[in-house]
Amino acid sequence: MDIIKTKDLVFEDFIRYPDIYIKKGKVVFLVGSSGSGKSTLLKLFNATLSPSSGAIFYEGKNIDEIDTLKLRQEVLLVGQSVYLFDGSIKDNFNRFYSYREMNMPNEEEIKYFLSICQLDFPLETQTSILSGGEAQRLYTAIFLSFLPKVIMLDEPTSALDTQNAKSLLRDIIKLAKTKEMTVIVVSHDKNLSDEFAEDIIDIEGSKTI
Amino acid sequence: MTNAGIVQLSIFQFSLIYLLLIVVLAIMKKANVNQTKLLIVASVRMTVQLTLAGFVLTYIFENPSPLFTSLYLLTMTLFAIHRALSKNKWLNKSFKWAVALSLAGSGLIILAFFVIVVVRVDFFNPQYTIPLSGMIMGNAMTGVNLGLKSFKDNFSSQRKRVETLLNLGVKPKKILLPFSQNALETALLPTLNNMVGMGIISLPGMMTGQILSGTAPTTAILYQIAIMIAIATVVCLATFSTLNLGIRTLYNDRNQIEFLHEN
Known part of the structure; x- marks a missing residue:
């Protein structure tokens, strides 16, 4: 079953996407040269941007008819704009969960999500001392802990070497499989798509009109 | 020349205050602050605008409506x-x-x-x-x-x-x-x-x-x-x-x- 599909999708009259079908529970890589509209496509999927024409269907329903906040919580985009609050790792979980009006996970659970993202820090660690790559992984861990139905990762390994990138994706995918989570990855790294992709969608075909 | 306790300024008395601007000009020149033009424009504009406001207010106060x-x-x-x-x-x-x-x-x-x-x-x-x-x-x-x-x-x-x-x-x-x-x-x-x-x-x-x-x-x-x-x-x-x-x-x-x- 397709969890997300698109029809005649056009953004701002200059990116025309091929029709896209994303199967539930799969690990799907979006590839295409830079500027082909991969990040934009993810923002269209979570309705932070609207297409100029065409339609996107989530679980068979046109997303125009879905409450956008609920959609974003289920189709969660881990974007490239990494942002962490000042304070400790635990404070960050606390802040993000209070924004979502949810109880934060307990320490064991937080440590579990950190370990998936290859982080082994005490929860009291201040985020200001984290390196760019560590901050990015903590950011991913926080998003992942919300256990969405679809997780969209935009260049999740941009600040990592190949070895770490592979471990990170392997563990994320392992979690996704147990939770029946669909994973959509935008990555330039061919090593990763070769190893992990169950489906590759090339949007290079999308035309600049 | 008092009226309700305040000294009425004659135009001559009033214009003496502009002498102070010479001090500002001199310091600006000395300190290489190139805002001479602005100082002059600002002083002229202030004078003209307030004079006009004075006339308008005088008229309004004399003909309250x-x-x-x-x-x-x-x-x-x-x-x-x-x-x-x-x-x-x-x-x-x-x-x-x-x-x-x-x-x-x-x-x-x-x-x-x-x-x-x-x-x-x-x-x-x-x-x-x-x-x-x-x-x-x-x-x-x-x-x-x-x-x-x-x-x-x-x-x-x-x-x-x-x-x-x-x-x-x-x-x-x-x-x-x-x-x-x-x-x-x-x-x-x-x-x-x-x-x-x-x-x-x-x-x-x-x-x-x-x-x-x-x-x-x-x-x-x-x-x-x-x-x-x-x-x-x-x-x-x-x-x-x-x-x-x-x-x-x-x-x-x-x-x-x-x-x-x-x-």
């Missing part, structure tokens, strides 16, 4: 709105309306309370309404400007935070609220700090003016305290209303913040 007072109020309000809008070009059309309505609404409410409830004179009495509205509108405008600038700066420097929270499915209003709270605080602080130092660091302008013209200092302080409270209130009210009405214009019913992609 609700029509003239209202026209003066209207002009001043439109000017305050124009200044606030021209300093914040990033505002969308609805946000501009929010600024205009907030400035005009808050200014008029506070002015009316001051003139009708506190001083208890006719609202169209130009002697009270015109100078008080100038102080109230001017300060409201400065407050709103400061608030908008702080909101914009904060938002621009924290785009990643806004994007992150949007992606998490948080309501735009909840995302923007901290920015507007912060902006309100920034707008209010100068007025509050001003109140803290008042009477010790400086004698405020209005009180100085009243004392110079022969008013008893005890009466002058009552007016000064009253106007400061009125100013603090109008800054708070106008800025709060601007930001609250304004941030609603920054997102649509799809919970998208269009502003994020524009500025």
